Amino acid sequence: MRPCLVTAAFLSVASALVHATTPLSTSPVAVNATAVAPPPSLDPQCYLMPILVLHPSPPLPTLDCVQPPLPSEDCIKATVSATLRVLQHPTDEWTCLHDPTTSTTANMSLRVRYRGDSSLRFTKHQYLLMFDVPTPLLVMPADTNWALHGPFIDGSMMRNHLAHWLYRGTGRYSPRSQHVALYIADPNGVPIYHGYYLLLETISYGPNRVGLALNVAADSDHSGGWAWQYNPLKYGTYSPNVVLDMYHGKFGMGARPLLMYPPGPTLSQRMRDEFVNVSTGFLPQYYRYLWHNMTSPLALKQHIDVGSFVDYFLHTEWSLNQDAYAKSAYFFKDRQRPIEAGPVWDLNLAYGLGSHAHADTWLYLAHPAWRRLVCNFEFANLAIARWKALRQSVWSDMAVVTFVQASASPLQRNLAKCNDWMSRQDSCASVSRSNQGTYVDQVSFLQAILLERANWMDIRMEQLYQKLDGAICGTVGDLPAFNCAEDGNDSGCLTSPAAYYSNVRFPPIRPPDDGTKKTDMQQLEQASAYDSPSIDPCWLAMGQSVTAGVWVLPERTQRDVCVQQPCDIV
Template sequence: MLASVHSHQPTDPTTDPQCYSVPILYIKTAVALPTLECVQAPFPAPDCMKATVASTLHVLNKTDWNCLGDLDLAAPGLTPRVRYRGDSSLRFVKHQLLVKFDTPQELLTLPPDTSFALHGPYIDGSLMRNHVAHWLYRNTGRYSPRTQHVAVYIAEGTHKPKYFGLYLLLETIGYGPNRVGLAENKATCAPDDQSGGWGWQFNPLMYGTYSPNIMQDQYQGQFGMGARPILMFPPGDTTSQAMRDAFVGEKGFLPQYYRYLWHNMTSPLGLKQHIDLGSFADYLLHTEWSLNQDAYTRSAYFFKDRHLPVEAGPVWDFNLAFGLGARATTAAWMFTQQPAWMRLLCNFEFAGLVIARWKTLRRGAWSDASVDAFVDAAAAPLLRTLAKCHNWMTDRESCASVSGVNHGSYQDQLGQLKASMAARAAWMDTNVDALYRRLDGSFCGTLPEFNCALDGHDGGCVTNPAAYYAAVNATPAIRQPYAGPPCAPSSSVNPNDAYNVPSIDPCWLSVGSYVTAGYITLTCSGHGLCPPGPNATCQCANQAVTADCSSTVSFASMLPRHATTVMVVATAVIVTGLALFVRRRRPIARYGGARVKLTYGTA
């Protein structure tokens, strides 16, 4: 290929369809990316659509217009591995992409790390929902992935470059110093320092993920998000059995938190020993405002730093938020369908913080004027680019490449987004005070009468809420990325002690949940089950000879040990087969020299 994409003559970038007001990312893959017709290996196996390919990445980012012809492909590029990503979006025409580097790499304005996502808005005609959502959450003072709009071209194998559309480059959720920033957590750390960092999410299990076999009891069943968590940090294969047992056992921080929600609503001051109230308040408010219907149960992230309580976040996945999806115009609180979050609002400290925090944020970065100003500024370069499109929704160069279900102009899509956000915020302005209320003790366990104050019989917040939330510190201390010392080494870790050294746990290593192969189990190589709780082992369902159920007893190996049984079974099979063969032949009766075929039934 030539030093540039093509022989580029100076043109007017306002009319040239290959010029953009956003940076261009040009990806040259070593081989073609997979298609929907890819050959799927027998389950359990990774999705063939997510096969990783080597690539070279070139970035063009000038101060004004970026034109494809200005790319210098002779210059050294970055060398990430890329693959398609997503779940339901994997089948969209506009694919989502994961970009992985072997070492931390800065990408445009995003600080160094190893993993980035290229989100291709397809249902979202505004191209803005994920961009706005992460900006809002960062304005609470908490980490949320940084984002930047780009134009994406991909040249697959020996094919010419193809325009994929306008994308949103964003950080994936990570736990290094430039993202969430958790303390190291290794098998060699002293047990006390293994209290963090931990990171996990709730989502359907996928092939190769690690999922703690958390205790399954009444407490987890009521408040445990209804599913097994997926371990995000530390890497599952770096954990020891001792670390895993501490995570899932009765004394683990999650089981203890769930027990507190069940038993101790009449001891409200203890909640902040289990969770960071501010992070949970911000997460709830952000979820309710965005109408992100999945955020309570899917793509729901949590973490715990060393010696600190559990925090909610970061937030993720807003394809169907802010007026899209089933919750487009909900005039109700979504958390009322989630037992754990309902239970939190029974706590007077949490309820007061949610109300006070909403009012404080709405006076600043979360105000209607602030949101409108951000959307308008972010949309300006996109509008300049889309102005060249006859039909802005198509996948032609300089166009957005979004679904035809979107209607009207791009400005109309922006207007719908801003209107949806303003309407939901106004509803929350009107209804947030009513989160102070008389409690329903029939929900589960013993509850105070009201969630107004430490005295559970104090119902003054119902009639005069301002007097109560005004006394709340609405700007709680926000945890910063861990900057402390490395963990103290454990004096008890013996490299010959299998319990305390890194190991792969088949009870945690998931093979994924597959609709097309429902007989496969979630763990144990897909052929067994593990009881919940500490020190579990696989109970294989396939006569396995390995602890992870991956290897079964072969027919050849059975012969020396079960020769008699095999002979008996084989004889029975032969006899039965001959009997069936005889019965299935049509009977023939002989009368002298004549042959008469008999038929069954009545004449």
Template sequence: MINPISFFLQKYSTEIGKIFELNFSGASSKKGQLKNHLIILFLLFFVSSAAQDTLTTSNLPIVIINTNGQEIPDEPKIDVDMGIIYNGPGELNHINDPFNEYEGMVGIEIRGSTSQCFPKKSYGFETRDSLGNDLNVSLLGLPEESDFVLYAPYSDKSCIRNVLAYKLSESTGHYAPRTRYCELMINGVYMGIYVLIEKVKRDENRVDIPKMTEADTTGDNVTGGYIIQVGKYDVLGWGSPYNPATYYQCYYPKESQEQQLNYIHEWMDTFENTMKNLEVPDTSFYSIIDKTSFIDYILVNEISKNPDAYRKSTFLTKERDSNGGKLAAGPVWDYNLAFGNDHDFNSFVPENWIITDTIYYSRPHWWDQMFMHPVFYAEIKERWNYLRQGPFHIDAINGIIDSCATILEEPQQRNFLKWDILGVYIWPNVFVGETYEEEIDYLKSWTADRINWMDSLFYVSTPIYEEVNFQIRVYPNPFSEKLNLQISLPGASQIHFQIFSFSGQEIYSNSFQYQISRNANFDIPLNASELPAGIYFYSCTLSTGEVYGGKLIKSN
């Protein structure tokens, strides 16, 4: 192993050697060549020394990249040298320590879309062998793979939002990209705090779906597994037949065969048709989706009020039919604008749902239909109440924030010396803290306000709606002023009837006694004329504990 300065200088051995290869046949130019070459040597020494002055010791792993004089492009990846210093948990890492975690070639490129406008760039890289082939390695304790991201927190001055969202998703029992904090040096220049993140990829330790090859074009093999990305325009994709305009990309397999692309396109069209024609209380779509994954995905996006949710950086997976064949939501990705960090539209306001907000364009129609379905909505509420007792408890969330802030306590000082943006508006900040501590306090307080608002709607654990052997009709539907309830049951003694707004707020509640010997009609004493036009839900709870529900439409 060699130390980073030796590593850096070694890569410039050719240039350094030229310093001493003076052309004595041209005596008149000898002095000039010597002067120029000494300047080069001085600059090389200065860059290496400056690196030590900026970053000498860190409690975080130190990642050092030497591009060998190349500029890192947007694409394609270029071959560069990378080394990582990591002496283990609780140990300090020194800039002169040997590379003991990784030393070798990587292919690297700038990544991101809007974030590319920031001076602090994010990078995607893959570890490679000496021939340039992918090389699976374990970096900082992550499972062996070759594709990673070096994410650059910039507008998120807490440097925590992505890590927090991924940990919340992971706590619900689903795969989320694993993360490791580090500090980055490129060509001897300190670049600040970065987050090493697993790239979304099919792998038994990442997105664990069946591997597909070019030969998987028929039978069960062509049915999965697929990774679909929403909102990413690419030649390997298709547009939704429904409004709003949505584009689906076949993210995996990357080099899809025509039969594979046709299959997943047709499957998604069938799924969209099913959702578009869904009528309450029909829950037949449960047979084609991984229900829990969708519920948990919605809750992570709503607790963070992610403005990109459901329409950008959104991944879905389709299992092989022999493994159930269901569509699942996730993994989660890209939350730097979440948790109150985006001033656009209303995403910084702790109230209101993202999933039904009409401001956010190009969200696939079926998200709204899932969320509006009373059966599905009731299960979301029940899951929320369960998670609030554990990983979504405010103490658990603050624990994640505090643990990250503690790890970053010393590195953040260097980061904001490099990037002097504390107290400075960076698009699209809502809150601009004068100190790092103020940024952390804002993240905590905003998250607490968001949770309190969601609690106000999910205030009790709602029983799951089930189909039961009785007839119920709430009419007229649509209604404008008056509602009637008609019931015909084989047996029950009391009915508890409730009406909820679309946001889940109870606006009417009453109990009715019912005689088994006859059908019953009840007038609902509700001044419906005062209700705004829109969608409402009703639930009818029997004395046996069974629950039935449906959708109501209030007209003008």
């Protein structure tokens, strides 16, 4: 067994971005009956959106919490019990915190904790809401986990809201969202305003979200559902113990995926072995196809749902999301189906805020697997045709501007009550002081970057057709000469592109699985230990601490037994 090494990349910690804000705004429990209430348009505790009132008990941890002995979860992510009330006026556009006619849900019991990594050090936290049973919130269907995303760097407060709306426009699932005003009760029960948040579905795999087939140890078919993402390993997460060979190093980013579905403790050893098997596992086989079989382009769809990768590619390039190809990158595979890309997630630094704010290039060029896909004629044809079709409908300039303006309107009307729109006073945004200008300026910048990048792609989309070589596709394996057609020597798309993309049919989108047990699913007659749920230490991350380093279990180069102890830190 080779030594287990944790590189310096695992030890790096995002620098804290803490910005001074005005004091927290506390809210009275009752209003003087003799006082004349101001109209809602002037009352800072009235909102053009629902109000969420969260009562954690005990209080959520603070940055100076006491860290348990390692390995363990970061103490600031400790889960606490809570109740939640949702306020929404039944008829009026304004919902007021202190209005007795406001419709309110009963106190819903749940658990809550902070979420995020670098954002843990922001003064505006992100929250994960966890219900024991599927629970609907506002107009969104029932599920157990929900995110409260607090826009902080994003002064428009709309980037995630916009990104998910755009992705749903392709006909695929992306988390639904709604802006809310968030109050959190202090230890005395007084609601304290925390700013505007986006109530957001988390990525999960039940019938109301991605919708994957059940995948349980007792079944004989473990081809799906599976789901994974790429992100730094965290304490208690499950990570397939993939073979880190040259194929995975080249096209799998050299990283261990994080298992999202099924839950890690429900896996049998047979399921784990089938996932990582280099001869039959769907990920190892996909990477080997990209290396060896680029001159057999029609075989690509045996490994991936090409349409889903095209939609993910177009959305990522338009959004300028610097993380989407390598971090916060989600994938899944339903039963008896190829791998699909998505849904999209974590767009805080998209649309002009990240390191690629005004990129005059394609982002995919830095990622070998995606470069390989563009060199496949079916992918290239579908990408060009799909972009042109979407730009004439749900992704048109008019559709996008209309959505941005409609989403900004209630926020802008609320912010009109604020002398200091970035502050944490009631009705104000509670965003970073790094934002510049007015709220209208922030929305205008978002809208401008959207149209600028879309226009850039409009001009260059047909240039995805290329004469291929190692500099474009990567230097491993044999390559076709062009990515025009099945015949790799066909160069006609370089001079007559429309003749190639105009006749392609976009693949049908997979309908979500309802998650019920299929009556025709064959079960194992007798479950041996090999086919029973178990824990494999090779798949279980031992932990990470924001302040004290990272521990992960050994990576493997062959079938061997992991040592159940933290790795040496080097």
